[in-house]
Amino acid sequence: MANTKKSDAFVEFERVQKSYDGINLVVKDLNLSMPRGEFLTMLGPSGSGKTTCLMMLAGFETATHGDIRLGGTSINNIPPHKRGIGMVFQNYALFPHMTVAENLAFPLEVRKIGKSEREEKVMRALGMVQMQDFAGRRPSQLSGGQQQRIALSRALVFEPELVLMDEPLGALDKQLRETLQFEITNLAHELGITTVYVTHDQTEALTMSDRVAVFENGRIQQLAAPDKLYEEPENSFVAQFIGENNTLEGVIKEIKGGVALVQLDNGDLIDAKPINVTQAGQRTRVSIRPERVEMDKSRLSSDAHTLKAEVLEFIYMGDIFRTRLRVAGSDAFVIKTRNAPDQIRLQPGQIIDIGWLAEDCRALDA
Amino acid sequence: MSDSTANGLVLAADGTPLKRSLSRSMRRQKMRAFMLVAPLLIFVLLTFIYPIGVMLSRSVQNDIVPETLPETVRVLGAWDSSSGDLPNEVVYAAFMRDMSVAIKAKKHTRLGSRLNYEKTGFSSMFRQSGRKMKKLDPVVDAPFKDKLIKIHKGWGDIETWKTLQTYSGLYTSGYFLNSVDARMTPEGMAWQPEDKQILLKLFGRTLVMSLIITGSCILLGYPIAWLLSNVSPRSANLLLILVLLPFWTSLLVRTSAWKVMLQQNGVINEVLVWIGLVPDGERLILINNQFGTIVAMTHILLPFMILPMYSVMQTIPPVYLRAAKSMGATNWTAFWRVYFPQSIPGIGAGSILVFILSIGYYITPEIVGGTKGVFISNRIAYHISSSLNWGLAAALGTILLIVVLALYWAYDRIVGIDNVKLG
CATH class of the missing domain: 2.40.50.100 (RNA polymerase II/Efflux pump adaptor protein, barrel-sandwich hybrid domain)
Structure with a gap:
């Protein structure tokens, strides 16, 4: 961290473009910079390019043009497993053949962390989401909300500085969604991690985020704090889309x-x-x-x-x-x-x- | 409240026990369902279960001896074979009476062939004696002992009578002993002479080669199944057709094609010689040996491995691999720790299918196996159609069935049968 200034942007997209077929741009000239510790939500209708942006940041898609920087260094050519970014997926993606504890230990194991330290970290991460008692269960024995809690703690267990969440609450019912929204924001702020959250649910975006980027047609239509976004939409798309x-x-x-x-x-x-x-x-x-x-x-x-x-x-x-x-x-x-x-x-x-x-x-x- | 109870039974609205009420309402449905499967059930019973049952029972049946020689068998029971003396006149007289009935019914040659399996020479002895014994009268011409020995000196051999005594029961374990290179002698079980011990070796070879074939199918099939489940649905369909293409070609044609490919003047050898990898005089022997059988059978059974693997892999969402990579796993770790364990049910299903199919395979080893590459099934076919020793064939088949069931059971214990997914 010696050569990165604290005030500098932590995550940066500079003139990023993405095309899958060489004809249409899914992401058009995206510029975005996020300070450390921010909770930023990418909000937009499906097909607006928000998930593509997240996948480019995670390393599962390559940018057709432009630069993506993490902590000041370009990560365009770094494979996903070396980026050290935690990720929560829409359908949890918990490994069905492993127990909850084994799932959480997985990122630590591949980092060659010793057994005792591993166990300690796993229990601490489970503690963060109040799921210590479920360490020995299989994912299939858990409810949707419990699975999402485990997925969340699995993304946090190796202490990444950046966590990406791809519509993590999409499959849950309304009440559970609200509880988890609250838990996720609390955790993110407590741990001081930078979070990029993708959703198409505007209530979720407004209640959880420090800033919301409204995506449409491959562009950010407006990037602002929730209250500004709601009260001062800058164009008619945002005005229509939010609230x-x-x-x-x-x-x-x-x-x-x-x-x-x-x-x-x-x-x-x-x-x-x-x-x-x-x-x-x-x-x-x-x-x-x-x-x-x-x-x-x-x-x-x-x-x-x-x-x-x-x-x-x-x-x-x-x-x-x-x-x-x-x-x-x-x-x-x-x-x-x-x-x-x-x-x-x-x-x-x-x-x-x-x-x-x-x-x-x-x-x-x- | 409709769930009123009497004596702890839940009652329906009209007071009948709920269970009976339910089963009555389901009866029609059950009947209809049964009627739908009945034709198949009857077909399977008649053409599969019943013939198998008959075949299996042949492996222990020995009724031809007590039925053809009922009296002889009875009086021979009293004879002490260890005394070193031939049986007395009573036995010879009984044998004469039995034989004259059998000769009239022309059943004595069949008995000869049956006993010939146990001791060579019986067949010709019965045929020759039959012709001469026809001229004797079972009552007038007594005593028979010397006359019979004169007809064929075999009747004066104590071993002949020992064998008859040993195989006089309705049931015999002889066929099963034969199947494992042993035989039943008057003194008990004994191994076959060294030069006749081939069946155990053949069983071993069948098992080992089936395992090799299963293994090569896994190695070749896994990447294909992976590809199938990871390309776009359009390409997957095309590839699947290529996988299934062999099914639309006759098995015989495919095997013969391998003959064309593998023989010494075949495609592979010609190419190797042409590019100079192999000198003309030292062409590789690729066929009529175990190598030929393994290559051809791996090719033929490959679809049976790919299809269950594919159907399992299809259900593994690619997001698991992404999740593993996002947590810091390299491509290999992500595959090995996350993808592979989830694909094991497919491997298991494919392996069981391929192994069980190959352990009983007949046509391909017959065509490309030569003498060293044949399977136990080829031996069974030989005994069914050439040597006509159906009892031995049945015993070999029964053993094969038991081996398969035992392996299936072992697989269930080790991997768990619910871990097998065929679709």
């Missing part, structure tokens, strides 16, 4: 004082915050989160534009109410309201006025 979003389409009428006046396709005018629109006349897609839509005129500024909306459907979801509206010709406009004692329960057919703060409504690329 629920209402989209309205129109043309920029004018941009003045950091507020864009947008004329929707049915002629209505609304206020929005210009994100990647620069001049009047551009087509835009404005996006507004369902929970930021305001029905109470008194909470908006007096000159704010409002829209007429017809209530189509009211869904009681327990903690929130979800109301579907017809707004500016679109039937899919949704608002969410908290189930508070004074909250109004809208009836289908009702006509209401809705509006929002200009900074909650983002005018993005069309």
Whole structure:
């Protein structure tokens, strides 16, 4: 570690491209740098290139172009078994012919670590996931959640600095997934390991990560902390992909004082915050989160534009109410309201006025 | 609550015990299922189980002696063979009576052939004596002792009567003793003369060569099965057709092809001579020996090894290898410690299949084996069709069956039969 500066990026992708068939690029010009100790999630729909990136980092795929560096040194030509990267696979990949303890001892054995030290490390790693009692079992005798815990401790047992996880919770039910999400993040932070996590579940990405890289079509569309990603999407793909979003389409009428006046396709005018629109006349897609839509005129500024909306459907979801509206010709406009004692329960057919703060409504690329 | 109980029995809604109710409701289904398999079951019983049973019973049957010579056998029981004297007139008279019945029914020559297996000379003795004894009357012409000895001096040989006495039972262990190069003598069990001891050697050779064939099938088949399970499904299909191609060619044709390849003027020798690796005068002997049998049989049985291996390897996800490598294992360690142990059930299934098939193989060793490369099955075929000693053939077959079952049992004990996957 003498020649690597602590502040330097630990994992770096520089201009990385990947093609399987020589015709299409699966990963297009990927640049990414991660500091040591970060929990980064690669999020994206299937086929977006996120798993390919992970596999290139692990060494199972070679980059067609570009440089991947780990701790400052290029690892392009280092075979997977010499990279010292821990990995957790989607279907656990626990060796069925070995017991839990043998599975955990495997990475230590191939590193020629003595028997007593091996046993000690195995028990410590099992302790991290509270699975000491299962050391003698076979993987097939464990439940899915238990198997994933073992897979996790097997990836950690040889104390790698970098751990890769490829949709590790994909096969588990919701409740177990949430428990394990919490356990994984806790462990990663406690041990100070750098983690690259791949998932297509955005809730998982938002709750677990320090930063999330949203992949689409072989590119990172946005790389940001979860709150920024949710509240300040930089383009309409991210806005659509992360959380629920209402989209309205129109043309920029004018941009003045950091507020864009947008004329929707049915002629209505609304206020929005210009994100990647620069001049009047551009087509835009404005996006507004369902929970930021305001029905109470008194909470908006007096000159704010409002829209007429017809209530189509009211869904009681327990903690929130979800109301579907017809707004500016679109039937899919949704608002969410908290189930508070004074909250109004809208009836289908009702006509209401809705509006929002200009900074909650983002005018993005069309 | 419908699971009301009476006397600890769970009852159905109408009060009948649940078990009976269940079995009644399943009966129709069971009957239908049975009807579906019945034709095959009957076919197998008639054409497989029954003939095997008959064949096995032949290995101990000896009823031809007591049935052809019923009286002789009875009176001969009283004769003390160790006394050194020939049997008395009672035995000769009984023998004369039995023979005159047998000669009329033309059964005496068959008895001669039967006893000839135990002591050469019996066959011709019975045939010659039969012709002359036909002229004697079993009542008028008594006493017979001297007359019979005059007809054939064999009847004056104490060994003849000892042999008859030894093989007078309904059942005999003689065939089995013959199978292991021993024979039953009046004094008990004895080894065959040195020059007649061939069967144990043949059993040993069959076992050793079958093991070698199984081993070479594993070595050749494993990489192919691995390739099959790791290429794209399209290529795998194509390769699988190549593996199965031999099945679409007659076994006889494939074996004969090896004859063309391996003989001294065959393809391989010609090529070796042509490129100068082997001088013309010293062409390699590749056929009519054990080498030829091993090569040809390995080729013929290879698909039986590849297919079970392939079906097992298909189920091993490649992610295990990746996981092992991510944990620091080299390609070899990952294969040996993670992939190979999971492929053992396939190896086991293939090995059992190939070994059991090869231990009873007949056509290929017959064609390419010469004298040194033949198997025990060739000997069985010889006894069935040439020497007509079916009892010995049956005994050899029974031993073969027992060996296979014993090996199967041993395999189960060592590896575990549930570890075998055929698909």
